[in-house]
Amino acid sequence: MTHSPWSIDVATALLEPLRAEPGPVLIALQAIQGEFGYVPSEAVALIATTYNVSRADVHGVLTFYHDLRTTPALPNEIKICVAEACQAVGSRELEKALKAAYKEEVCDAFCFGNCALGPAVMVNGKLIGRATVAKVAEGLK
Ligand code: FES
Known part of the structure; x- marks a missing residue:
């Protein structure tokens, strides 16, 4: 946009x-x-x-409100859920891998209501369930 x-x-x-x-x-x-x-x-x-x-x-x-920004947005926004259900299925490990790959574009979020399909990641407003680094890369295309 x-x-x-x-x-x-x-x-x-x-x-x-x-x-x-x-x-x-x-x-x-x-x-x-x-x-x-x-x-x-x-x-x-x-x-x-x-x-x-x-x-x-x-x-x-x-x-x-965390969704309100005081600086211009980066080209991509990757939000990873770090609430309990997603942590239980590896969101913290995925967060480290995503931060290594995408640095400041990755930020924490708390529950997208997609808990059964964790780890959940939101890429430029699009929700990805059972997220992996590869799925996030695909979502950025
Ligand atoms: S705990 Fe991650 S989507 Fe609900």
Whole structure:
């Protein structure tokens, strides 16, 4: 998915229709990330001003949700489940192998609801069950 470069005009246009939403901060952060691929610091200030909340409130929501990013996304995103059921079938070993192969593109996640088919890995939003390094490589194609 391609994202737009940061633009305060585009961001402002995204935020205005959300004023009517109850508790619009999370929705606004998701909208900003959907458009730009991440939430730049300028967006935190804009959201705070637009919805009359503190920057600390916006920052608190931004840092609470792991799927919200403050830096541009890498070309690929590989999330490996390290919750108990997946650990029991080797997710930690798979995590080491994936980090050796793909370095910073690999991050931990906690349960995709695919526990019976662990270890579970999400590659660019696509779930892979009984994941292996080879299956992840195939998922990146
Ligand atoms: S524990 Fe890994 S998908 Fe649920």
